[in-house]
Amino acid sequence: MRDTTVLHALRAWSVRRPDVPALSCDDTSLTWSDLTAAVDRAATRLVAEGVRPGDRVGVLGGLSLDWAIAALGVIRTGAVLCPLNERHTAAELERVYRKLSPVAVVAAEPNREVAQLACKEIDTPPKVLDSETLSVAGSEGALPDPGNDPSRPVCIIPTSGSTGTPKGVVYTHESLLGAFFEWSLQAPDLLGAHTLNLSSLSFAAGLLNGFLAPLVLGGSVTMLSKWDPQVAMDLIASEHIATMAGTTIFFEQMAALPTFATTDLSSLKVVFIGGNPVTRELIDAWAAQGVGLRQAYGLTESLSMVTFPTVDMSVRKPESVGVGGILTRVEIMDADGAPCQAGTPGEIWIAGPGVARGYWQDEKLTEETFGGGWLRTGDVGVKDEEGAIRIVGRTKDVIISGGMNIYAAELERAVLEMPEVLEAAVIGAPDDEFGETPAVLVRTAGEIPARRIVDHCRLRLSGYKAPRYVVFRDTPLPRTASMKIDKRALRQEYTEIPARYERFGRAS
Template sequence: MAQTLPAAIAWWARMRGDQPVVILNGDVLTYAAYKAWSDRVAAMLIADGLEPGDRVAICSANSLAYVALIMGIIRAGGIANPVNFRYTTREIADLCETTEPRFAFAADDHIERMAAAGLAPRAMSEIDALRTGAPAILDRDVDPDAPVVIIATSGSTAKPKGVVFTHRTMTAYASNWALEETTSGPGSRIISLAPLNTSAGFVQLIHYGIQGCTLYMLPQFVAADALRLIEQEKINCFGAVPAFFEFIAALPEFAEADVSSLRYATAGGARVGRQLMDTWRAKGVTIRQIYGQTEVGGNATIMPEHLATDSPDKCGWGGLFNDLRVVRPDGSDCDPGEAGEILLRAPGMMVGYWRNPEETTKAIRNGWLYSGDIGKLDEQGLLTFVDRMKDLIISGGLNISAAEIERVVCEFPGVIEALAIAAPDPRFGETPLVVYHGDVEVDVTALIEYCGTNLSNYKIPRYVAFSPEPLPRLATGKLSKPALRQLYAGAHKRLTRVR
């Protein structure tokens, strides 16, 4: 099992068996217990008929059983298929229509929706029951180049695409950043905020597990709880959207807080402002801007600590083995300071989109991942993120496909066409704003209820605007989102918030 995820966990189970790998709500899972539990899960799945390459859907909030199930699936040679626990029945069906899971597991409060989506979910209590027991004997080897997970990602398409990682890509990603960043290593303590069904949550579990770290999983972000955890547990690494750092800094107790244990603080999803940087620098912590996306494995760049203070909004260079370019539409490299599309090449990149060769070919060309994002490099080669070419709304660190919202809104009676754009939000950074055109105004309350039935809560528009005129279009006839953004800049200030 050379260069596989179970091999890495088995190593730390021998080297640091009593060290926690995950702590959640005070419940501790050590590396030794993690290996034993996931081995028992793998043995059960194999006995139940799981074959290498079979997908296993999981719909649950973060739990230690979820952690064990993921590694058990992978140890058995299966492919983890995380399902967003916020998804509606329709969204679950859309996702699993492509992945076709052989097995499914769900927490009790998600079983009904999974069943309504056409799956036959088993209760997570089955996994809980395997936490203790006799050691499992496994004789199934796994292929380092075999897929281990399909992670749904929201982008410019109306339905999520499935990003595929293998043992080799995920171990390469962790090794790449372990060589680059010596601030996180065996024994380091990490705060993990993201659900395991997201790329951030899943990759953090695997990344830091491979490195022999301890993850403190928080069910939700509460600024006072996060600050207390940093102080009491001497947290070493914390990554979040800038707004979360701002919320912590705004606490009255922050002035006297001891955050000196933080050696590695990163922010993504929005720019780090000068005031925020200076506030944390006064406490001895440098917030370092990152740039990344699911398709490249996670982080693609991290701003070097010694340069971050002077340029808080820059995203840095790539990792030790990451390559980075910014190109013009003709593929030629941009000059320093010239904006163009960001191209990435890294050992931890996805191998492609699940059963979607057309989108894979668009995204990966000649070994380079075309990010769909706009950036520019300075004379030192440091990246500054400029804008997204893709229609993506990032709300509280969660990616929302504008196309998915538009698809649902356009199904509502009376709506002829609609566009979704990002509106500023003091809590989440961005939130969806929908502009629709129809012959007459529709019942907005009913529209929001319809969205609530077909979209996860965080995707539901918080602002809705009616346009009596057709929405702006490009010369090609396509709807023009840039023109709409210009027309509705600041519209959230005059619109009534609908939810």
């Protein structure tokens, strides 16, 4: 990837396909020529506002053409794109501002007030610009040459992970292009494909997987500004969508629609799913429609997707996320950094072209996480004899009960096998006998005895892994902006489980 950048690919497709649709959202569509002109206008305006190569520029708002144009405009100036979570409060945004020191924030109208409130205690606050007017003609001036250095940062993706402390994951042109190249090796149908993006552009999955990657690979992107399962499914059929990716809940909600079985989804060639456990029932439902769901694995620090299981493996082993990549190594390591034997859980380590450079201005954490050429994910996995990887939990989402490790994801997967269970999340509850014990929070379709859930788990897992508390909810589980279950919110809500709910006796 020497002497080349993401911008070269985008400009090349604009020359080769000027009149071909590149990007659409709701009822508006832009050709490659339209998109390039809008991006250049946005970049010219940013330069007029004082943005220079290497500066950080935030973009804040929901899925929209304005957001996409602003983001590409930032990259076009040679500045570093900082996607901001549109759900953040002013206090949360202020912490991100302090971490990244953006010179400007391009905000959509609904988010402008919070973007400005977050500036109040900042000594050198960013300029807050309107995303709706950024690409309107008016500003004049020459655009800087962003250069050909592939090691230059493209974006810094803020993330707090499980700690709540802001971090910035740095991606360079080289890491993005390397990852996109590998994706094309593993799934050639991604080349030139029409992609449906359902995910917020403030996260790696939406920004990189669902937006930049399809454009760099010569395809087109349709974005859905507001999630609606029926609208999404209709778009797949009417727009002949070829690829898409999303968290499990998107596919569950589409499969639950009365029209699901009669809708033509045959255009879908590559579909990735993840973020929460995927059940056999969901895979079978989509397979009946001729669509193979492929459970990918990744995290913000690894460009969101690093494993691409085949459709065959997803059907044979729905609990598996594949065997790694063509150019990317995925290993299960023990506490001493040695590879684990098949069947032995360990931490997942990743090395490959799509791994992030590190964390913004945090050498210590970068060395701890990325040192030695490996990304230490903090996720726990296990390989089988075929090399297929199964995710069993997080090193920080483990319940230590009587000295035994219980991984939440493994127990959640077992509970979700029950057809009556719509959602499930496992957290730890304090316990006088074992120190900590698993509690499962569930939302069900109709009544189901708690004892039946416990017995179901004991038939599938070692007795000590079964939940000792079952908490029923009438409302959906809280989710983050990326639609993953928000464990932090659940732990804050359920602080008195032993005092309020029946405890099922000692497991054998």
